Amino acid sequence: xxxxxIDRKLVIGIASSALFDLSExxxxxxEKGIVEYRxxxxxxxxxxxxxxxxxxxxxxxxxxxxxxxxxxxxxxxLLSKNSPxxxxxxxxxxxxxGLDITRAAFFSGKSPFKYIDAFNASLFLxxxxxxxxxxxDVGFPAGQVIETEIEDDEQDLELRLAFDFDxxxxxxxxxxxxxxxxxxxxxxxxxxxxVRKPHNPGPLSDLFQKIAFFQKLEEKKSxxxxxxxxxxxxxxxxxxxxxxxxxxxxxxxxxxxxxxEAFFLGGIEKAxxxxxxxxxxxxxxxxxxxxxxxxxxxxxIPFGISNNMPIKS
Numbered sequence: 001x002x003x004x005x006i007d008r009k010l011v012i013g014i015a016s017s018a019l020f021d022l023s024e025x026x027x028x029x030x031e032k033g034i035v036e037y038r039x040x041x042x043x044x045x046x047x048x049x050x051x052x053x054x055x056x057x058x059x060x061x062x063x064x065x066x067x068x069x070x071x072x073x074x075x076x077x078l079l080s081k082n083s084p085x086x087x088x089x090x091x092x093x094x095x096x097x098g099l100d101i102t103r104a105a106f107f108s109g110k111s112p113f114k115y116i117d118a119f120n121a122s123l124f125l126x127x128x129x130x131x132x133x134x135x136x137d138v139g140f141p142a143g144q145v146i147e148t149e150i151e152d153d154e155q156d157l158e159l160r161l162a163f164d165f166d167x168x169x170x171x172x173x174x175x176x177x178x179x180x181x182x183x184x185x186x187x188x189x190x191x192x193x194x195v196r197k198p199h200n201p202g203p204l205s206d207l208f209q210k211i212a213f214f215q216k217l218e219e220k221k222s223x224x225x226x227x228x229x230x231x232x233x234x235x236x237x238x239x240x241x242x243x244x245x246x247x248x249x250x251x252x253x254x255x256x257x258x259x260x261e262a263f264f265l266g267g268i269e270k271a272x273x274x275x276x277x278x279x280x281x282x283x284x285x286x287x288x289x290x291x292x293x294x295x296x297x298x299x300x301i302p303f304g305i306s307n308n309m310p311i312k313s
Contacts, residue, residue, distance in 0.1 A: 006075060007120050010210045012061065013079045015112070015126035016090045018145045019058060020049035022127075034109070041086040049093040053145040053297045054125050056152040057281040060159035062100050063231060064214060067221065073214070077119045078104035079112035081128070116140040122207040125299065133302050141203050143283060143299035151295050159231050160279040161211065164301075165238040165248055167285030169208050170199035172304030174244075179305045191244040198254040199247065203303045204283060208234075212257040234259045235277055239289075241266030 016022060025044075029037040064074045078094070080087050084106045094101050105115060113135035116124045124142040126132055135142035166175040178187040211234060218230040236259050240248060245264045252259065263273055270289045274282055274296050284290055285301045292298075 008073075009120065010074045010207075010214065011077060011119055011121045012058070012075075013077045013112070013116055013119055013121035013124040014054060014058060015124075015128065015131065016078065016080045016082060016087070017127035018052055018054040018125040019078070020052040020055070020090065020093055022049065022052070038083070038086050041082075041089050045089050045092055047089070048096045049089065051097075051150065051152055053127070053148060053150055054281070055097075056150060057159070057161075057297060059097070059099065059152065060157070060231065060280060063157070063159070065100065067228075067231060068217065075103065076101045077121065079115065079119075079124065079126075080104065080106050081109055081112065081131075082106055083108040113138075113140060113142065116142070122210055123204065129302070132300075136203060136301070136303050141207060143204075143301045146290050146292065146298040146300060148292050148297065149294045150297055157229070157231065158233055160233045160235070160277065162235040162237050162274065162277055162279035162282040163204065163208060164282075164284040164286070164289065165236055165240065166202075167304045168202055168204050168283050168301050169236070170202040170205065170251065172202070172285070173200060174247075176305045188244050191247045195243075195247045196250060197247070198251045203301055209255060209257060212255075212259075215258070233261075235261040235263065235279065237263045237270050237273060237277070237282070238265065239267060239270075240264050 025037060025040055028040050058076055061074060062076060065072045078090065078101055080090060082090065087106045091104070105112060111131045111134055113124065113131050116135055117140060122141055124135055124140065125145055127145050127147065129144050132142045132144040163169055166172055174187065174191055177190045178184065211232060215232050215234065218232060221228050222230060238248070241264045265273070271291055271293055274293060279296065281297050281299060283299045283301055285303050285307065287300055290298045290300055
């Protein structure tokens with residue numbers, strides 16, 4: 001079987017600011033300007049960059065190609081605001097860590113978000129909030145990584161992904177009811193009345209459904225090879241509780257998606273559970289749930305009513 005063309009792959013676009021720790025060079029850019037920044041990068045071409053917030057996620061994501069070597073079904077594309085010359089250091093660091101990233105685009109200071117769709121990316125990750133908001137504003141799937149300390153245990157081969165539900169996997173139609181009325185009873189009433197009506201897809205619905213598809217492939221592989229250990233594990237961590245849980249479950253059934261774990265917390269602080277889950281990436285649309293927890297990489301999805309952003313159809 002030939003390798004998947006890029007329009008059939010699960011593609012993630014990533015900025016160098018999400019993949020690596022660029023705090024030192026960014027400080028030089030902010031304090032001394034672009035000329036000194038270029039000099040610094042060119043004089044440090046062989047100095048390996050430290051791992052960034054998204055590094056553990058990306059490394060494990062790429063390992064799916066090892067599980068399906070004939071198809072090579074996933075890809076990571078570097079979308080960088082560096083120039084091609086200053087981007088050499090990033091590529092040298094990619095090579096040092098053995099990451100199979102071969103496609104890249106360099107924009108010399110301009111935002112790369114316009115090219116997300118051209119690369120067929122189901123997610124764009126960046127530490128730059130403006131780039132992420134610009135992408136979300138035109139309907140592209142994007143998230144801002146939250147700065148935190150991370151560790152990358154190379155003995156831990158599993159890839160654990162955790163998602164909020166409203167405003168991330170689905171749109172914020174239901175969340176809007178609560179935000180505009182401030183009444184939890186009205187929210188529950190709305191969800192009960194629409195219990196059989198599936199939710200509309202949200203900004204990361206394509207990513208979520210493709211991840212679920214690969215989980216099914218891993219299940220089949222496990223049946224054929226009892227020694228194979230699945231890589232992917234998915235969780236939904238939501239503030240919903242009964243009776244609003246039922247519409248969520250019915251939506252996932254309609255999409256033919258199973259998740260490994262679902263937490264209906266009804267207002268309990270999510271951080272308490274994330275510390276136990278230890279996801280390699282957690283996605284949420286509300287910053288109140290993204291309090292810094294060391295070694296828990298988090299991504300803000302600035303979508304919908306919670307972020308005063310227009311709702312995309």
